[in-house]
Amino acid sequence: MNLDNKKEAARKKSLGELGELFALKSLVDQKFDTIRNLNDQKMNEKFADIVAEKAGKRYVISVKARNKYQINGKLNTRYNLGSNAYENAKYAEEKYDATAYWLAVQFDRTSFSIYFGSLDSLNGSKSIPVNKCENGIIGETWELNKRHYFDFDYYSNK
Numbered sequence: 001m002n003l004d005n006k007k008e009a010a011r012k013k014s015l016g017e018l019g020e021l022f023a024l025k026s027l028v029d030q031k032f033d034t035i036r037n038l039n040d041q042k043m044n045e046k047f048a049d050i051v052a053e054k055a056g057k058r059y060v061i062s063v064k065a066r067n068k069y070q071i072n073g074k075l076n077t078r079y080n081l082g083s084n085a086y087e088n089a090k091y092a093e094e095k096y097d098a099t100a101y102w103l104a105v106q107f108d109r110t111s112f113s114i115y116f117g118s119l120d121s122l123n124g125s126k127s128i129p130v131n132k133c134e135n136g137i138i139g140e141t142w143e144l145n146k147r148h149y150f151d152f153d154y155y156s157n158k
Helices: 003-029 085-096 130-134
Strands: 033-037 050-054 057-067 078-080 099-107 111-118 127-129 140-147
Touching: 003 033, 003 050, 003 057, 003 099, 003 111, 003 140, 057 078, 057 085, 078 130, 085 099, 099 130, 111 130, 127 130, 130 140
Parallel strands: 057 099
Antiparallel strands: 033 050, 050 057, 078 127, 099 111, 111 140
């Protein structure tokens, strides 16, 4: 792997980790409890990044963090959950006795948005349609273009 590829891999990994931190805070803000970051125990658990509870229901959550815009300047409208998303989600649901959900964190240079929904709401699609989330068609909008206060240059698509 050449140096540029290593830098890009590190940038994407770091963006994912930042997204998970934002996800954890948003779950607290939304009054979830017993929140557990699964990556603290085992990296790359099938489907799941977080297990959390709310009102007696347990959720197993896949967090996807992406830049709002692609490198070509177009809106990044779909966040891929992976080719085996439904099989992996079923495994995680059984392992954690929980229902599969997704949480999408959309970053821009000065703001972020957070969307949350059930895997079932995607009707078999293997990606989160954040454009539909933003329009209120799928999932819940927890934050919309909220200002963040950190230097985003490192995380931006180059």
